[in-house]
Amino acid sequence: MRPAGRSNSSRYTMLLAELQDAFAAAVAGGEGEALKSWIVEGGVKVDRRLEVYRNNMHHNLREALRGVYSVVEQLVGKAFFDGAASRYIDSHPSASGDLNVYGGAFPAFLQHFPPAAALAYLPDVARLEWALHECLHAADHPPLELVRLEQVPIESHAALVFRLHPACRLLSSSFPVLRIWEWHQTCGQRDGMLDISGEGGHLLVRRSGDTAECCALAEADLVLLHAMSEGESLAAALGRALGADPGFDLAGSLLRHVAQQTLVDFRVAASTASGSTPCG
Known part of the structure; x- marks a missing residue:
């Protein structure tokens, strides 16, 4: 990734932190317009490139949730779990590069997730799994x-x-x-x-x-x-x-x-x- 089509005087007007924030927001599902002038397509559209990053991020976060909440997945099935995990990821972007700290709000999310309303015990099972996970990594x-x-x-x-x-x-x-x-x-x-x-x-x-x-x-x-x-x-x-x-x-x-x-x-x-x- 490098600035494309900008003069030397304007190439560095966007600070590195701002560029990183814009990239993170785009990967998390936001607009990627702010990045397009900074990315050389090289035959691959910018939107497609961002989609690859976005899919990889979703996959990694979903697998992190699966690793923690294995009993929740057994209770609801893989398809249900994947759908719930995707909804959670969309509304709870990761704030850290450490996947071990991601997913702490999943029990509360399940408590207010309409498709899980019939499984009143599910959020507490998730709370137990998160407690076990935290203890292992504390x-x-x-x-x-x-x-x-x-x-x-x-x-x-x-x-x-x-x-x-x-x-x-x-x-x-x-x-x-x-x-x-x-x-x-x-x-x-x-x-x-x-x-x-x-x-x-x-x-x-x-x-x-x-x-x-x-x-x-x-x-x-x-x-x-x-x-x-x-x-x-x-x-x-x-x-x-x-x-x-x-x-x-x-x-x-x-x-x-x-x-x-x-x-x-x-x-x-x-x-x-x-x-x-x-x-x-």
């Missing part, structure tokens, strides 16, 4: 050493602010999405029909070694971890958990999540106000 973090916690004075416990491992995600659904997902991992060795009846639940999705796994969570555990993920203090997070379950065992929950590397770091925030929920 950064690593060293485990939290219990000796650090032991060194925190008791009077500062309420002000502890924990950090979740970057490769952890929390998910709630009114549908049995984990059962649906697991049923589609059997590589054709399935007995009977998939039963999607029954209640949903709460899940902790996390990376374990080179794979991602799902663990069922009680509601109070979910509430605690969600509050921590939003930067709330231990006292505030405990208050929320006790609201979900007055008999919640904080000590047992903390030990479990530190041992499982759900919680990997902490800091001591400013002093909490008097009257905060005790954390003993």
Whole structure:
């Protein structure tokens, strides 16, 4: 690609960034008129050249979605999935050259995609698949050493602010999405029909070694971890958990999540106000 038919004084009036933006917009489906004077056809029309780029881009993005949402595709079939993916790509252009970060809004798209309206569980299955995908590609973090916690004075416990491992995600659904997902991992060795009846639940999705796994969570555990993920203090997070379950065992929950590397770091925030929920 080079400027065609322009004088030396005007060849560089379009900055490189502007040229790149125009090319990206044209490949994404916009007008290519702004590029025509910058492209030497060489026997191939500019529109045709852009169409080749456009088709390649759509193919790559569609295959990226297919790689993440394999269970969604199994649920709806290849033709339906390809159609939904194409609609999504048209309305959600990629903002990065890294295909691993593309597709995070696909679950929300499916929730408002009229042809999928009869499959109410589909968006939550997609959310689970995206959570698994994110956990696989998230950064690593060293485990939290219990000796650090032991060194925190008791009077500062309420002000502890924990950090979740970057490769952890929390998910709630009114549908049995984990059962649906697991049923589609059997590589054709399935007995009977998939039963999607029954209640949903709460899940902790996390990376374990080179794979991602799902663990069922009680509601109070979910509430605690969600509050921590939003930067709330231990006292505030405990208050929320006790609201979900007055008999919640904080000590047992903390030990479990530190041992499982759900919680990997902490800091001591400013002093909490008097009257905060005790954390003993």
